[in-house]
Amino acid sequence: SKHGRFQQNHMLKWLESKWTRPMAMDAMPVDEGSLNPISQMELSLSEAPDGNHTAAIEMAACQSPEAESIYVARRILRQIREEGMRFNQTAVLVRSLPAYQEIIRHTFDRYGIPCFIDHRESVAHHPLVELTRCVLRLPAFGWTHDDWFTYLKTGLTDLIEAEIDDLENAAIERGWRGLRWWNPLKGPEDLVNRFEPIRRKLLKPIKTFLGKSDHDSETKMPLPWNGIQLAAAFRKLWKTLNIEYRLETWDESAFHSPKPNIQDGFHIRVLEVLEAWLLNFELAFAETPLPIREWIPIVDAGLNNLTVGVIPPAIDQVLVGAIDRSRNPDLKSTYLMGLNESVFPAKPTAPMVFDELERLQLENAGVHIGSRYRTQLATERFLGYIGCTRATEHLTLSYALNTSEGKAQAPSVFIQHVKRIFPQLKIHSFNERIDLSAALHERELLISPEFWRWKKGQSEAVLSQILPNMDSRITLSSISQHTGKATNQPLNGVIARHLYSESRTSPTLYTSVSRIEAFAECPFRFFVQSGLKTEERMAFELDARRLGSFQHAALEAFHMALEDEGLRWRDLTPSQARELMEQITSQTMKDFHEGLMEDKPVNRVTASALSQALGTFVAVIVEWMSHYTFEPIGVEVAFGGKEPQIPAWEIQLSDDTKMVFNGIIDRVDLCTREGQSSWAIVIDYKSGKKKPDEILSWNGVQLQLPVYLNVLRQPDAGASIEAKHIQPAGAFFTTLRAKHEGKSSRKEALDPDTSIDSMRKAYQHVGCFDISALDAMDQREGANRGEQFQYQLNKNGAPRKTNWHVMSPAKFDHFLYRTRDLLKEFGQRIFEGDLSIAPYQQSQQTPCQKCDYASVCRIDPWTQQWRQLEPACYGEFNDGKEA
Numbered sequence: 035s036k037h038g039r040f041q042q043n044h045m046l047k048w049l050e051s052k053w054t055r056p057m058a059m060d061a062m063p064v065d066e067g068s069l070n071p072i073s074q075m076e077l078s079l080s081e082a083p084d085g086n087h088t089a090a091i092e093m094a095a096c097q098s099p100e101a102e103s104i105y106v107a108r109r110i111l112r113q114i115r116e117e118g119m120r121f122n123q124t125a126v127l128v129r130s131l132p133a134y135q136e137i138i139r140h141t142f143d144r145y146g147i148p149c150f151i152d153h154r155e156s157v158a159h160h161p162l163v164e165l166t167r168c169v170l171r172l173p174a175f176g177w178t179h180d181d182w183f184t185y186l187k188t189g190l191t192d193l194i195e196a197e198i199d200d201l202e203n204a205a206i207e208r209g210w211r212g213l214r215w216w217n218p219l220k221g222p223e224d225l226v227n228r229f230e231p232i233r234r235k236l237l238k239p240i241k242t243f244l245g246k247s248d249h250d251s252e253t254k255m256p257l258p259w260n261g262i263q264l265a266a267a268f269r270k271l272w273k274t275l276n277i278e279y280r281l282e283t284w285d286e287s288a289f290h291s292p293k294p295n296i297q298d299g300f301h302i303r304v305l306e307v308l309e310a311w312l313l314n315f316e317l318a319f320a321e322t323p324l325p326i327r328e329w330i331p332i333v334d335a336g337l338n339n340l341t342v343g344v345i346p347p348a349i350d351q352v353l354v355g356a357i358d359r360s361r362n363p364d365l366k367s368t369y370l371m372g373l374n375e376s377v378f379p380a381k382p383t384a385p386m387v388f389d390e391l392e393r394l395q396l397e398n399a400g401v402h403i404g405s406r407y408r409t410q411l412a413t414e415r416f417l418g419y420i421g422c423t424r425a426t427e428h429l430t431l432s433y434a435l436n437t438s439e440g441k442a443q444a445p446s447v448f449i450q451h452v453k454r455i456f457p458q459l460k461i462h463s464f465n466e467r468i469d470l471s472a473a474l475h476e477r478e479l480l481i482s483p484e485f486w487r488w489k490k491g492q493s494e495a496v497l498s499q500i501l502p503n504m505d506s507r508i509t510l511s512s513i514s515q516h517t518g519k520a521t522n523q524p525l526n527g528v529i530a531r532h533l534y535s536e537s538r539t540s541p542t543l544y545t546s547v548s549r550i551e552a553f554a555e556c557p558f559r560f561f562v563q564s565g566l567k568t569e570e571r572m573a574f575e576l577d578a579r580r581l582g583s584f585q586h587a588a589l590e591a592f593h594m595a596l597e598d599e600g601l602r603w604r605d606l607t608p609s610q611a612r613e614l615m616e617q618i619t620s621q622t623m624k625d626f627h628e629g630l631m632e633d634k635p636v637n638r639v640t641a642s643a644l645s646q647a648l649g650t651f652v653a654v655i656v657e658w659m660s661h662y663t664f665e666p667i668g669v670e671v672a673f674g675g676k677e678p679q680i681p682a683w684e685i686q687l688s689d690d691t692k693m694v695f696n697g698i699i700d701r702v703d704l705c706t707r708e709g710q711s712s713w714a715i716v717i718d719y720k721s722g723k724k725k726p727d728e729i730l731s732w733n734g735v736q737l738q739l740p741v742y743l744n745v746l747r748q749p750d751a752g753a754s755i756e757a758k759h760i761q762p763a764g765a766f767f768t769t770l771r772a773k774h775e776g777k778s779s780r781k782e783a784l785d786p787d788t789s790i791d792s793m794r795k796a797y798q799h800v801g802c803f804d805i806s807a808l809d810a811m812d813q814r815e816g817a818n819r820g821e822q823f824q825y826q827l828n829k830n831g832a833p834r835k836t837n838w839h840v841m842s843p844a845k846f847d848h849f850l851y852r853t854r855d856l857l858k859e860f861g862q863r864i865f866e867g868d869l870s871i872a873p874y875q876q877s878q879q880t881p882c883q884k885c886d887y888a889s890v891c892r893i894d895p896w897t898q899q900w901r902q903l904e905p906a907c908y909g910e911f912n913d914g915k916e917a
C-alpha cells in the first residue's frame with residue numbers, strides 16, 4: 035500500500051490521506067479492507083499527554099515559545115524512557131529556525147537532550163575569513179595592534195600560541211605598534227634577540243600578500259588594485275601560509291578528538307566556499323581598480339554572507355531543523371513547534387517587483403506570471419502537510435499563546451485544520467509550573483518550593499515518594515551539584531607549601547604587605563594572586579600605576595639631587611624647591627619608560643600637569659620644614675629583595691616555615707636625639723586620598739603603615755640610613771595628586787604664590803603616631819590642631835576621642851605588636867592551605883568591588899554571606915596610660 039509507512043498508526047494514516055480534503059475521522063464509515071477502525075482507546079490516549087503512554091497525535095497550547103520548548107523536551111524524555119524511542123528517531127521542526135534555535139538549544143541543554151541543529155553555519159568568523167579580512171585591514175588602517183594580533187590569533191600563521199602571547203605582552207608593554215613592525219625592533223638586547231626573528235616571521239606572508247606592487251613607502255599601503263589582482267593576492271597569501279594543509283590538519287584532529295564539536299571536513303569546506311566566492315568576486319570586479327580601503331566593505335559584505343551546510347552526525351541526537359530544509363526519512367516522532375498565525379504558515383513577503391494587482395493586470399493582458407500570493411500560500415500548505423506527515427508513530431503540534439516578549443498571538447490555521455480531521459482531539463494547556471511529583475529532570479526540582487522544603491528537612495516525605503518520575507540514574511549527589519554551594523575546602527598543606535615556596539626543607543613565603551592585605555580581605559584572592567601567580571598584563575600606557583611610578587621617580591631624583599649637592603630639604607626655599615622639581619621632571623620625562631611620557635600629546639600634557647603638582651608638593655613640604663624637626667634621609671628605601679638597604683622582615687611561623695617581607699618605603703624621615711635612639715617617620719605617597727581605618731587595621735586589611743614601622747624597628751635597620759637605633763614615631767599617607775579647594779579660577783589656583791597656601795590642607799599627612807613624638811613633629815607654639823599632620827587635641831593635651839590614630843606609647847606598641855601577631859596567623863593559615871572565598875564587608879564596602887578575580891571565584895553578591903570584621907580594641911588614650 036502507498037500508506038505502508040503508517041500501517042501501525044491509523045491516526046497518522048488518516049491525517050495524511052485527508053490532508054487536502056479534510057474529513058472527520060469519527061464520522062467515517064469503517065472500511066475494513068482499507069482502514070482499520072479507530073479504537074476508542076486510541077482517541078482517549080490523545081487526551082492524556084502526561085499519562086503513561088504517548089498519543090499518536092497531540093496538540094498543546096503553551097504560554098510562550100520557551101514553555102513550548104520545555105513541553106517538547108519533557109515529551110521527548112518520556113518517549114525515550116517509557117517507549118524505547120531513540121533520540122535519532124525524533125525531530126523537532128519549525129518553520130523558521132533562527133527564531134527557535136537558541137530557545138530549543140538552551141532548553142535541551144538543560145534537560146540533557148542531545149540535539150543536532152540542522153542549519154547552514156555562517157563562516158563569517160572562521161579563522162580563515164578573519165585572516166583574509168585582517169590582511170586587508172592592516173595596511174588600510176595603519177597596521178593597528180588589534181589587526182596584527184587578530185591576524186596572528188587565527189592560528190593560521192607560522193607562529194605558535196606561546197610566541198604570540200609573549201609577543202603581544204611585549205608589544206603592549208613596549209608600545210610596538212603601527213609601522214614599527216616594519217623596522218627592526220629597538221630596546222633591551224635580550225628582548226630584541228628574542229622577538230626580532232618572530233617579527234621577521236610574521237612580516238613575511240604580509241609582504242607576499244602586498245607583492246612587489248607599487249605601494250606608498252611611508253604607509254606601506256598598496257596602490258589601487260582591481261578584483262583580479264586582489265583575488266590573486268589572497269590566493270598567494272593562502273599558498274604562502276599553506277592554508278590547505280593547515281585546514282586539513284585541523285579537520286583531522288577534530289575528527290580524532292574524543293569530543294568532536296565540529297563537523298567532519300568543516301574547515302576544508304570553508305576553504306572551498308571561499309575559493310568559489312573568489313571566482314565570483316573576480317568576475318564581478320575584474321575591471322574595477324579601487325584603493326585598498328574601499329575594498330574592505332565589499333569584501334566584508336561577501337564574507338559575511340558565506341555559509342557552509344552542516345552535515346548531520348551519525349550519532350544519537352534529536353534533529354532540530356526547519357521544515358523546508360531538514361530531510362530525515364526515518365522519523366518515528368515529530369514535534370511541530372510554533373504553529374502560530376503568521377509564524378507557520380509564514381506571512382507572505384512583500385513582492386520585490388510586481389504587486390498582486392499588477393500581476394492581475396499582466397494576466398489580463400495575456401502575460402502569465404502567476405499570483406505570488408497564492409503560490410506562497412500553497413507552499414506553506416504543502417510544508418504543513420510535510421511537517422504533519424513526516425513521522426510514522428507520533429506527531430505533536432504546539433503553539434504559543436504569547437510571544438517571548440509577552441504579546442498575545444493566535445494559533446495557526448493548521449491547528450483548526452487538524453481539529454477538523456480529528457474533532458475529538460483535545461488541546462492541552464501547558465505552563466511551566468511543574469508539580470514536583472511530575473518532575474522528569476533534576477533541573478525541575480530547583481524551581482519547586484516542595485523540593486526545597488524537603489532539602490531543608492522541613493518535609494516528612496522521602497525522596498522516592500516526592501519524585502516518582504525521576505530517572506533512576508539520577509542520584510542525590512547529581513541533584514546536589516545544582517543545589518549545593520561551593521565549599522571552601524582548604525588546600526592540602528603539602529600542596530600549599532609547594533605552591534607558596536620553592537624550598538622543600540624550610541618553606542618560606544616571600545611576600546609583600548599588599549599581598550597579605552589581600553589575604554586579609556579574602557583568602558581566595560590571595561590564592562589566585564600568589565598561589566596561581568596571576569599577573570596583570572603591562573601596557574605601554576600612561577595608566578595610574580605608571581603615573582605613580584613617574585611621580586616616585588621624580589621625587590627620588592629630587593632627593594638624590596639634593597644629596598649630591600650636600601643639601602637638605604630644609605635648605606631650600608619653597609620657590610627653589612619648585613624650580614628644582616621642574617628641572618628634574620623635565621629630565622625624568624625624557625628618560626621615563628622608553629619615552630612613554632612623550633609618546634603622545636596627551637601624555638605630554640599629563641606629564642606637565644604632574645610636574646606642576648610635584649613642584650607645589652615639594653614647595654609645601656619645604657615650607658613645613660620650619661616647624662618639623664625631622665629630615666628626609668632616605669627615599670625609595672628597599673627592604674629585602676635583590677639590593678636591600680634594610681634587611682627583609684622575617685616572621686617565624688612554625689619550626690620549619692617562615693614568612694619574609696620585601697618592599698620599598700617611599701620616604702623615611704629621621705629626627706636624631708642626643709643620647710637616645712632616633713625617631714623615624716614613614717611617609718607613603720598615594721595617588722588618591724587614603725586614611726587609616728581603625729577596624730581595617732585591627733583586622734589586618736590595612737597593614738602597610740605598621741608593617742613599615744616594624745621593618746624600621748628591626749635591630750639592624752638603622753645601619754644603612756645612618757642611625758644607630760631607630761624608634762618608630764609614626765607612619766603617614768600623603769596624596770601626590772591633591773585638588774585645589776575654594777579657588778575662583780584656574781589661574782588663581784595655579785598661581786605659585788597662592789597655590790602653596792591652598793594646598794596645605796590637601797597635602798596634609800594622615801596616619802598613626804606616638805604622641806610622645808608630637809613635639810618633634812610639630813613645633814608650632816600652642817598648636818592643638820595639626821596642619822602638616824592630621825590631629826586634634828583637647829585642652830588637657832590628650833587627643834580627641836575620634837583621633838584613634840594619635841596613640842599613647844603603650845597603644846602605639848600594641849598597634850605594632852598586633853600587626854606582627856596578625857601576620858603570623860595569616861602566614862600559618864596560608865601554609866595550611868586556606869583559600870576560602872570569604873570577603874569581608876564593612877558598611878557597604880567589600881573587596882569584591884575592586885577585585886579582578888570575580889570571574890574566577892564566581893561570587894554572587896546577592897547570596898554571598900559576607901564576613902563581618904571584629905571591632906578594634908587597641909585600648910583608650912588616658913593621659914599616656916592605657917584604660
Ligand code: SF4
Nearest residue numbers: 556559882885888891
Ligand atoms: S571577587 Fe571577592 S570573593 Fe572573589 S576573589 Fe575577589 S575578593 Fe574574593
